[in-house]
Amino acid sequence: MDYVKLVLFFMLFPFLCQLTFCSSLYLLCPKEQALSLLQFKNMFTIDPNAYCFEGVQSYPKTLSWNKNTDCCSWDGVYCDETTGKVIELNLTCSKLQGKFQFNSSLFQLSNLKRLNLSYNDFSGSLISPKFGEFSSLTHLDLSDSRFAGLIPAEISRLSKLQVLNIHGYSDGFRFGPHNFELLLKNLTQLRELNLEYVNISSTIPLNFSSYLTTLHLRNTQLYGTLPEGIFHLSNLQSLDLSGNPQLTVRFPTTKWNSSASLMDLVLTAVNATGRIPESFGHLTSLRTLRIASCNLSGSIPKPLWNLTNIEVLYLGDNHLEGPISDFFRFGKLRLLSLRNNNFNGKLEFLSFNRIWTQLEWLDCSVNSLTGPIPSNVSGMQNLQWVSLSSNHLNGTIPSWIFSLPSLIDLELSDNHFSGNIQEFKSETLRRVSLKQNQLQGPIPKSLLDLQGLQFLLLSQNKLSGHIDSTVCNLTSLLVLDLGSNNLEGTIPLCLGEMSILQVLDLSNNSLGGTINTTFSIGNRLGVMKFDGNKLEGKFPQSLINCTFLEVVDLGNNELKDTFPIWLGALPELQILNLRSNKFYGPIKDSRTDNLFAQIRVIDLSSNGFSGDLPVRLFENFEAMKINSEKSGTREYVGDNFYYPISLIVTTKGLELKLPRVLTTEIIINLSGNRFEGHIPSIIGDLIGLRTLNLSHNRLEGHIPASLHQLSVLESLDLSSNKISGEIPQQLASLKSLEILNLSHNHLDGCIPKGKQFDTFENSSYLGNDGLRGFPLSKDCGGDEGVPQPTTPFGLDQEEEEEEEGDSAIISWQAVLMGYGCGLVIGLSIIYIMLSTQYPTWFSRMDVELEHKILKRMKKHKKRISV
Missing domain, CATH: 3.80.10.10 (Ribonuclease Inhibitor)
Structure with a gap:
């Protein structure tokens, strides 16, 4: 019996080893790979002030790298479960700072399948051609790490790549001639391609990976005509070609092959002149549609109202027209921007809409909207940005706007609103612009209690009363514009103590008294406009403390100094x-x-x-x-x-x-x-x-x-x-x-x-x-x-004095003839004088006359020669 147990033990030993002791052995990465990683770590310093993109915390992952621990346990390092070799390195937002060497020890990690070095600071470093030697690489992300210069053609050798992300904002970050075309030709497995802000300076080739789900080529200097085949990539989910004004885009007029999958279409600032085709109505999965600054014209086609999944609709800066009433059909909207078009009609659709509970951004500015803002609006508790400026809206501003709990930015300027400004109940406001209307009454005290307020623009209205000194409690205020109203009284002394205030415009009111405001040392004031008031006394000498001042306007007052x-x-x-x-x-x-x-x-x-x-x-x-x-x-x-x-x-x-x-x-x-x-x-x-x-x-x-x-x-x-x-x-x-x-x-x-x-x-x-x-x-x-x-x-x-006595204006030919005759007569007179012994006084006069004649002849000959 013991013999049987012994045989069973030896038979099961290898399996028990794998489950216990041996499990710790195969997770240990090879020493040479750990050494390569440590050498790579030592190439860089840690930037304590480094910032990552919003929502992602930046922290130094390499600080956990220690030679006394297994590299597979280090932050950002992932190993193969069977071989222990490093197959993934994710150092995004790791605060790395320094030069990325061409022969970096990183390239010794030949088994890498995923490499993410994004959001670090390799300022001025070139992308090494050795990146092309990672033959197993499926994911490469070098974005926003301040690489510069030419993107090497060797990247095109990474035939297994599924994700390539090399977008950045460095000057001179570019592809060489034909390298973009070579990249797309060789990388046939690509799912995601993001080259935003890389200077491609090329047309777009006809051939793309049929697996593409994401294509982002924003601001890449593309030109020519976009191949229509891109719209028919069956797996395409996100397309962004914005910021390429030389790129001509012609939308398919029939159903797109990508209709079922396309969720994000961003084509801002491309050449897409014409109307929005009805084929857009087939994009039923679309969540984001941004086609701004494209010179689009005409009305919104009816099939577009079928896109009920739209969350972001940005059609600004075009020439679109028609009534604005049907946009309530997009019930899932978070952002709606129709700014700078030719839309007309009233905002009545706001009053019968009860489903815009997710709307955060409403921008219908610079159009031809008329009438009042509906007063019976509810269900917009998430609204943060409201911009209806530069329209023909009138009436009073309804109370629901002043009560929006999440409101950050309110822009209603350049309309015909009248009545008083009501008390604000939102404590989240950062910007209020109600200028260029017909509002009247005092400045509401609730506005002066908003601690987070940065911009207060109330100019060109009919506001009256005094400027309350509580305005100085707005410690976050950058711009205070109360110009062109009927405000009176004196300028609050405390305004000079607002240390971060940059613009102070109190012009064209009825403010009086002296300018006793003392501007503190270290203030940030850049613009001071007090013109068009009744200010007296001397020029405020404390302005010498305003070292950022660009504009001082005290015109049309009664200052005496x-x-x-x-x-x-x-x-x-x-x-x-x-x-x-x-x-x-x-x-x-x-x-x-x-x-x-x-x-x-x-x-x-x-x-x-x-x-x-x-x-x-x-x-x-x-x-x-x-x-x-x-x-x-x-x-x-x-x-x-x-x-x-x-x-x-x-x-x-x-x-x-x-x-x-x-x-x-x-x-x-x-x-x-x-x-x-x-x-x-x-x-x-x-x-x-x-x-x-x-x-x-x-x-x-x-x-x-x-x-x-x-x-x-x-x-x-x-x-x-x-x-x-x-x-x-x-x-x-x-x-x-x-x-x-x-x-x-x-x-x-x-x-x-x-x-x-x-x-x-x-x-x-x-x-x-x-x-x-x-x-x-x-x-x-x-x-x-x-x-x-x-x-x-x-x-x-x-000569000038002699010419002053001559009033007759004659041609130079006549002058020469006259002088010639005068010379003959003069010489004759001299001859007669000498012969008949004329009086000496006449002789002297004759000599002087001859002198003048000869002198003028020389002068006019000189003019002729010139």
């Missing part, structure tokens, strides 16, 4: 408007360099400034010395603050309101003061100038010829001064000049002729009795009407 030259020390200041106040005295030249170096608009008009124009200040205007007309980009002042900077300027003879100020809108307006002396020639160095207004002062002297260097100058106003002399002929080269006003000065001579000067009317020159030439009635003469300068270049002072 000298020019705040110290303001020029603010390094970012671009707009300074002090127009229509009571500033006085000279603008003293400062010895400090770089004052107002970034200034682009300076308006000191309609004040009491006196003395000479500030030459030293003009020398410091460095931003005005750059002509950025050909830069090709349109940048606006204040773009850093997500707020459109408006400004009233006098340009081209008109007072205009600029809703946004381009950085190329360079303006100097010193009109309506008591400046005297000469116009400094240094102004000619400010070649970026578009408007120069020095009118209604006491300036004298000549117009500097250096102004011809202002090649982009559009408006020049020097009227109502005491300027004398001629208009420099060089100004005829100003091809951009549209408005010229030189009236009411003491100018004389000929008006220049040229393309722009031929367009100016009499009003440009009124009150200058000495001017001649077109368009004035006084002819300037000359050959075929070409004006001749009354003071030719190259004549000395004696």
